[in-house]
Amino acid sequence: MSTILVTGARGFIGRTLAVQLSRSDNAVVGIGHGSISQPRYHSFGLTEWINGEIDHANLQLIQRRCGQIDSIFHLAGGSHVGRSFENPAEDFLRTVVAAGQLLEWVRLTCPHVPIVIVSSAAVYGAGHIGPIAEDARLNPFSPYGTHKAMLESLAKSYCDNFGLRIAICRLFSVYGEGLEKQLIYDLCCKAETVQKNNLDTLALGGTGNELRDWIHVQDVAELLQQIHPACSEACPIFNGGSGTGVSVSDVASVFTKSWGGELKASFNQQQRSGDPKSLVASTHRLKEIGFAPKIDLASGIGRVIESFRSKNAESC
Amino acid sequence: MSTILVTGARGFIGRTLAVQLSRSDNAVVGIGHGSISQPRYHSFGLTEWINGEIDHANLQLIQRRCGQIDSIFHLAGGSHVGRSFENPAEDFLRTVVAAGQLLEWVRLTCPHVPIVIVSSAAVYGAGHIGPIAEDARLNPFSPYGTHKAMLESLAKSYCDNFGLRIAICRLFSVYGEGLEKQLIYDLCCKAETVQKNNLDTLALGGTGNELRDWIHVQDVAELLQQIHPACSEACPIFNGGSGTGVSVSDVASVFTKSWGGELKASFNQQQRSGDPKSLVASTHRLKEIGFAPKIDLASGIGRVIESFRSKNAESC
Numbered sequence: 001m002s003t004i005l006v007t008g009a010r011g012f013i014g015r016t017l018a019v020q021l022s023r024s025d026n027a028v029v030g031i032g033h034g035s036i037s038q039p040r041y042h043s044f045g046l047t048e049w050i051n052g053e054i055d056h057a058n059l060q061l062i063q064r065r066c067g068q069i070d071s072i073f074h075l076a077g078g079s080h081v082g083r084s085f086e087n088p089a090e091d092f093l094r095t096v097v098a099a100g101q102l103l104e105w106v107r108l109t110c111p112h113v114p115i116v117i118v119s120s121a122a123v124y125g126a127g128h129i130g131p132i133a134e135d136a137r138l139n140p141f142s143p144y145g146t147h148k149a150m151l152e153s154l155a156k157s158y159c160d161n162f163g164l165r166i167a168i169c170r171l172f173s174v175y176g177e178g179l180e181k182q183l184i185y186d187l188c189c190k191a192e193t194v195q196k197n198n199l200d201t202l203a204l205g206g207t208g209n210e211l212r213d214w215i216h217v218q219d220v221a222e223l224l225q226q227i228h229p230a231c232s233e234a235c236p237i238f239n240g241g242s243g244t245g246v247s248v249s250d251v252a253s254v255f256t257k258s259w260g261g262e263l264k265a266s267f268n269q270q271q272r273s274g275d276p277k278s279l280v281a282s283t284h285r286l287k288e289i290g291f292a293p294k295i296d297l298a299s300g301i302g303r304v305i306e307s308f309r310s311k312n313a314e315s316c
Numbered sequence: 317m318s319t320i321l322v323t324g325a326r327g328f329i330g331r332t333l334a335v336q337l338s339r340s341d342n343a344v345v346g347i348g349h350g351s352i353s354q355p356r357y358h359s360f361g362l363t364e365w366i367n368g369e370i371d372h373a374n375l376q377l378i379q380r381r382c383g384q385i386d387s388i389f390h391l392a393g394g395s396h397v398g399r400s401f402e403n404p405a406e407d408f409l410r411t412v413v414a415a416g417q418l419l420e421w422v423r424l425t426c427p428h429v430p431i432v433i434v435s436s437a438a439v440y441g442a443g444h445i446g447p448i449a450e451d452a453r454l455n456p457f458s459p460y461g462t463h464k465a466m467l468e469s470l471a472k473s474y475c476d477n478f479g480l481r482i483a484i485c486r487l488f489s490v491y492g493e494g495l496e497k498q499l500i501y502d503l504c505c506k507a508e509t510v511q512k513n514n515l516d517t518l519a520l521g522g523t524g525n526e527l528r529d530w531i532h533v534q535d536v537a538e539l540l541q542q543i544h545p546a547c548s549e550a551c552p553i554f555n556g557g558s559g560t561g562v563s564v565s566d567v568a569s570v571f572t573k574s575w576g577g578e579l580k581a582s583f584n585q586q587q588r589s590g591d592p593k594s595l596v597a598s599t600h601r602l603k604e605i606g607f608a609p610k611i612d613l614a615s616g617i618g619r620v621i622e623s624f625r626s627k628n629a630e631s632c
Contacts, residue, residue, distance in 0.1 A: 085477060089420040092470070097413060104405040146473035150466045154408070157462035161401060 003027045005062065005069045007054055007102065008076030009046055010034045012179045013118065013171075017073060017221040019045040029066050031058060032076050054098040059105045072115040073224055074102060077151065080181075081122060081275075084144035095147035096154070103158045114165045114231030115155075116224050121172045121213070121241065121279045123149040131245075131282035134170070134237045141276055152237070159235035167231045169224060172241035172281050175300065176217030177307035183212075183248060184301060187255045188308040191263055201266050202256070208249030208267040211278040213241035216295035216303075226291050241281025242293045251297070258302050319343045321378065321385045323370055323418065324392030325362060326350045328495045329434065329487075333389060333537040335361040345382050347374060348392050370414040375421045388431040389540055390418060393467065396497075397438060397591075400460035411463035412470070419474045430481045430547030431471075432540050437488045437529070437557065437595045439465040447561075447598035450486070450553045457592055468553070475551035483547045485540060488557035488597050491616065492533030493623035499528075499564060500617060503571045504624040507579055517582050518572070524565030524583040527594040529557035532611035532619075542607050557597025558609045567613070574618050 004021055008014040009030025022028045022045025030041065031050040041049040048066055052058045054076055063069065076098055078084055078091035099117070106113055122145030123138045140146045148170075158164040175184045190202045215223075223240055230236050246254075252265035271277075286292070295303075320337055324330040325346025338344045338361025346357065347366040357365040364382055368374045370392055379385065392414055394400055394407035415433070422429055438461030439454045456462045464486075474480040491500045506518045531539075539556055546552050562570075568581035587593075602608070611619075 088423070088473070088477070089416065092416050092420075096416070096466070100405065100408050100412070104408075107404070140473070141476075143473050143477050146469055146477075150412070150469055153462055153466050153469070157404070157456070157459050160457075161404070161459050161462075 001025050001027060002070040003029065003066055003068065005029050005031065005072045007072070007074045008032045009044060009049070010036060011075060011079065012176070013174060013217055013220055014075045015044045015178070016176070016217045017075070017224055020221045020225065021045060027066065029062055029069070031062060053101075055101045056105050059102070063109065069110060069113055071228065072102070072106070072113055074099065074115055074117045077118070078144050078147060081142045081144045084142055084147070088143040091143055092147050096150045099151045099154055103154060103164065106164060107158060107162050111162065111164055114167075114228060116228050116231060117151065117155050117166055117168045118224070119152050119168050119170045120145065120148045121170050121239070121281065123152065123170060124276070124279060126276040128276070128278060130278070131243060131280050132239070133282040134239055134285060156235045159233045163233050165231040165233060166235045167227045168235065168237045169227055169240045170237065171220060172213035172215055172239065172279060174215055174217055174220050174240075175304065177304055179217070183251060184255065184304050185308075187252060188305060191256075191259050194263065195261060200262050201264055202252065204248070204252065204265055204267050205270060205272060206248060206267055206275065207269050207271065208247060208252070208265070209277070210248045210275065211245035211280055212248065212251075213243065213245055213280045214251070214297050214300070215240060215242050215293055216300040219293040219295055223286070223291050226289055230289065236285075238285050238289070239281035239283065241283065243281055243283035243286075245278060245280035246297060251301075254298050254301050255305075258298065258305055317341050317343060318386040319345065319382055319384065321345050321347065321388045323388070323390045324348045325360065325365070326352060327391060327395065328492070329490060329533055329536055330391045331360045331494070332492070332533045333391070333540055336537045336541065337361060343382065345378055345385070347378060369417075371417045372421050375418070379425065385426060385429055387544065388418070388422070388429055390415065390431055390433045393434070394460050394463060397458045397460045400458055400463070404459040407459055408463050412466045415467045415470055419470060419480065422480060423474060423478050427478065427480055430483075430544060432544050432547060433467065433471050433482055433484045434540070435468050435484050435486045436461065436464045437486050437555070437597065439468065439486060440592070440595060442592040444592070444594055446594070447559060447596050448555070449598040450555055450601060472551045475549045479549050481547040481549060482551045483543045484551065484553045485543055485556045486553065487536060488529035488531055488555065488595060490531055490533055490536050490556075491620065493620055495533070499567060500571065500620050501624070503568060504621060507572070507575050510579065511577060516578050517580055518568065520564070520568065520581055520583050521586065521588055522564060522583055522591065523585050523587065524563060524568070524581070525593070526564045526591065527561035527596055528564065528567075529559065529561055529596045530567070530613050530616070531556060531558050531609055532616040535609040535611055539602070539607050542605055546605065554601050554605070555597035555599065557599065559597055559599035559602075561594060561596035562613060567617075570614050571617050571621075574614065574621055
């Protein structure tokens with residue numbers, strides 16, 4: 001049995017990953033912000049949950065409680081482009097400083113332990129056309145993107161200079177059941193409200209032409225596990241996307257068909273800050289490791305709608 | 317009269333800069349690590365000295381004591397490539413985390429204040445041949461270099477996203493009277509010891525062929541002031557060097573001539589980690605702002621030797 005540490009295990013991707021990891025013969029330990037009852041964290045597949053900062057003291061505590069860690073998935077960090085403009089220092093702390101603590105602890109206590117680090121396609125920023133390869137120029141367009149790029153630099157330094165074994169995954173537009181933010185959830189909330197009021201138009205920000213690469217959270221959780229054996233001193237980087245760019249207006253079309261009724265989307269035509277026009281993954285390296293997503297966008301959106309309707313939608 | 321904050325004002329370059337700034341009609345305030353008596357910090361040209369971390373509380377304290385800050389020179393940070401291998405977390409704190417605190421404080425309290433940030437040619441790392449332009453690929457070769465590159469990314473993010481006005485200076489091999497480390501000081505110590513023992517060989521690490529770009533600390537202090545008007549949202553970057561590459565063995569030759577007696581240097585032929593073969597500045601941008609160093613290497617080495625001899629050399 002392996003003991004696996006998942007940082008940010010209470011987050012959207014962290015929960016999904018923890019559940020998947022716990023189905024194999026693993027003890028999965030989580031750390032991150034937020035109080036969770038034991039039955040609830042057990043339902044995420046976690047044997048232990050530490051509510052707190054990722055720092056030396058808490059990491060030591062985990063090791064004392066759970067014994068030697070065999071693998072780490074580092075998912076903790078800033079998770080909102082918008083909030084990184086409102087409070088860049090908080091995003092910096094969560095993404096850069098926390099990673100510094102984790103990497104240093106690994107260097108000092110268990111330098112052989114492989115670490116899969118989750119970064120973001122936001123490191124690519126604006127100005128890219130077509131699928132973006134992992135060696136493309138980085139031009140982050142937000143504090144969030146800058147901090148993820150800094151996290152990657154720090155990880156590479158710990159590989160180059162101290163022999164840590166790391167692989168980085170730059171996630172594109174992750175969606176799925178349980179994510180209570182971003183486009184597809186917003187569409188659910190808006191559709192619910194619009195239909196309650198006997199209206200038919202979903203009013204959305206942006207131009208609708210923004211191209212994004214959508215990947216379902218279940219596929220992401222599998223991808224992170226598939227990347228795990230690639231952890232090495234070379235610090236390889238993998239895009240986490242499907243390779244297909246779909247415009248926001250096309251997502252809205254798929255959504256409205258799946259939702260039912262006579263809905264249409266309108267866009268305010270204003271580009272948002274921190275919002276590049278095109279972010280689509282080159283999947284060359286993913287093909288090399290034999291990864292392909294299993295859940296296509298239409299099925300994924302269908303699952304999100306079903307899950308949304310099965311819950312109380314009053315929270316919108 | 318302007319009020320100028322110099323972080324790291326107790327350091328080798330910070331002291332020299334503070335003295336120069338105080339000669340014009342400026343109140344110069346310093347912050348950094350180390351207890352200094354009032355007469356001593358007055359001798360550095362400082363009106364105030366805060367012994368402590370660069371954090372929000374200390375920066376607020378400075379503002380309460382000294383009023384509105386008009387300009388900032390940010391020199392605090394890790395200053396030893398070697399120590400960054402021994403204790404990367406400390407170097408990270410000093411270079412990356414401290415800069416995060418400073419930039420956030422400026423954003424929140426005085427976003428119009430120009431900041432000159434001192435970085436290092438270590439961001440370029442290995443693999444460069446000939447003069448390195450500021451837009452060259454960064455490939456840091458040590459935690460020290462990585463952390464300086466992260467500092468630069470963070471500064472650029474605060475310019476791009478929050479309109480801060482910054483200019484960055486990547487310093488090459490700075491030397492001068494009072495620097496009690498690195499090649500030229502080591503040569504002084506070794507020459508002293510060798511002659512005391514009636515020997516003639518200065519034993520040095522490396523191959524002797526390492527090319528470095530030497531710039532005297534007085535020239536650096538002038539350069540930082542000359543860069544100051546360039547602070548802008550575009551976050552321009554300037555090399556801080558002379559544009560001339562001189563090998564370590566040639567430095568040793570200039571030194572032994574200047575020192576006197578029958579000395580020669582020998583090299584152990586081992587390349588040190590974190591030690592690129594060639595680090596020489598392209599001075600294209602420096603010429604654009606009309607900067608040229610005034611102190612040539614032979615005169616500079618002469619000054620270091622004179623200063624070394626006038627002090628008690630027992631500390632070697």
